[in-house]
Amino acid sequence: xxxxxxxxxxxxxxxxxxxxxxxxxxxxxxxxxxxxxxxxxxxxxxxxxxxxxxxxxxxxxxxxxxxxxxxxxxxxxxxxxxxxxxxxxxxxxxxxxxxxxxxxxxxxxxxxxxxxxxxxxxxxxxxxxxxxxxxxxxxxxxxxxxxxx
Numbered sequence: 341x342x343x344x345x346x347x348x349x350x351x352x353x354x355x356x357x358x359x360x361x362x363x364x365x366x367x368x369x370x371x372x373x374x375x376x377x378x379x380x381x382x383x384x385x386x387x388x389x390x391x392x393x394x395x396x397x398x399x400x401x402x403x404x405x406x407x408x409x410x411x412x413x414x415x416x417x418x419x420x421x422x423x424x425x426x427x428x429x430x431x432x433x434x435x436x437x438x439x440x441x442x443x444x445x446x447x448x449x450x451x452x453x454x455x456x457x458x459x460x461x462x463x464x465x466x467x468x469x470x471x472x473x474x475x476x477x478x479x480x481x482x483x484x485x486x487x488x489x
Contacts, residue, residue, distance in 0.1 A: 382423050384410055391422075391437075393430045409434040417450050425449060 345354040348362040361367045388394070388406050395402055413434065414422055425446075436442055479485075 382419050384419070387419075387422050388434075391425075391427075391431060392434060393432055406434050409438060413437060417446070421450055421453050424453070 342354055344357055346357050346359075346368070347354055348364060348366050350366045351362060351364040353362060353364070355362050359368065384407065385403075388403070388410060392406055410422065431437070437446055
């Protein structure tokens, strides 16, 4: 087999290694044997776009500064945590999150993110079968419902 070529199984012609299809129309399958259990890689740039308002100009200096702060936050917490955290608004800079006031809130959210519920401490109750008939309730008529009718 020539170097840098692969052979089409249907027409036996040689084509480039990166070709997705042959001239005859045969589609080469992608090789998934290299990484069958590949995990989703977290994109730090998308985390920055989600948390921070990106300026129109001087993006290079902005991303250098903000990426440094994001890396320091990832050392303190974790990248998975930084991917899911949400404050309901975008900040001008990640420097807000490193300030003492928001650091306490961030610590609190990180503890909630890592909280594991221990079921062995609590007994497991079996309520059993349902008994009796269901009660049909009607909604109480409010002034708003009356005026909407």
